[in-house]
Amino acid sequence: MRQWLRALPTFAGPLPEFDPGSAPTDPITLFTAWLREATGAGVPMPHAAVLSTAGDRGRVSGRTLILRDLHERGWVFATQSTSPKGQDMAANPYAALTFFWPAMGRQVRVQGGVGRLSAEAGAADFLARPPGSRAACLTGAQSQPLGSRQEYWDAYAQSLAEVEADPDLVAPHWAAYAIRPEWVEFWQATTDRGQIRLRYTAADGAWTSGLRWP
Ligand SMILES: Cc1cc2nc3c(=O)[nH]c(=O)nc-3n(C[C@H](O)[C@H](O)[C@H](O)COP(=O)(O)O)c2cc1C
Structure with a gap:
């Protein structure tokens, strides 16, 4: 296995x-550009990301989900x-949240506080889904044992x-x-082993950015 x-x-x-010297001043602009490039290059499901959480006992869990929106309140998903x-x-x-786009040699990491949006936002996300998806979400308590x-x-x-009887x-x-990220980091593979890492850090409502050792 190891050799394989x-x-x-x-x-x-x-x-x-990727020229970090000419990167935009905020990570949302750069993330949007990279997401569009990944989409244009045919990366499958470029809006899928791994969400990592840790509960009150510090046990870490990761799972894939879909990015549903991106705006001033942050990177949005639903569950x-x-x-x-x-x-x-x-x-x-x-x-x-960790995005990985292999064909682009790119990873984006988004890390920070997470909060539940309004009940209206949750309902709007739910109602934007096709009926079959809504039905699947309604079936039972996610992750509970299934007979x-x-x-x-x-x-x-x-x-x-x-x-179908009640579309609302x-x-x-x-x-x-x-x-709402404390930091967002962009990682670009290169063919010369000089991987580039550019991290944006939130500070007093603005962003600072700098390189990191790969
Ligand atoms: C590509 C992909 C997309 C997924 N999208 C979602 C999603 O948007 N929301 C969600 O709750 N689960 C989604 N899932 C399922 C989750 O990965 C996970 O199995 C489920 O949410 C239960 O996670 P939990 O037990 O850690 O809460 C997706 C799985 C895959 C592979």
């Missing part, structure tokens, strides 16, 4: 250029507030009927969250 793992290729290139990650964030309101696949499909069929129905525990 070590023989696996990493970044094949060609890799995009069930009663899920393990929702419980983690209620107990310890700090989180990290069988049939149990899920029975619950799904019932939820789908409820969604919102899952009771569905919530949108935003990470």
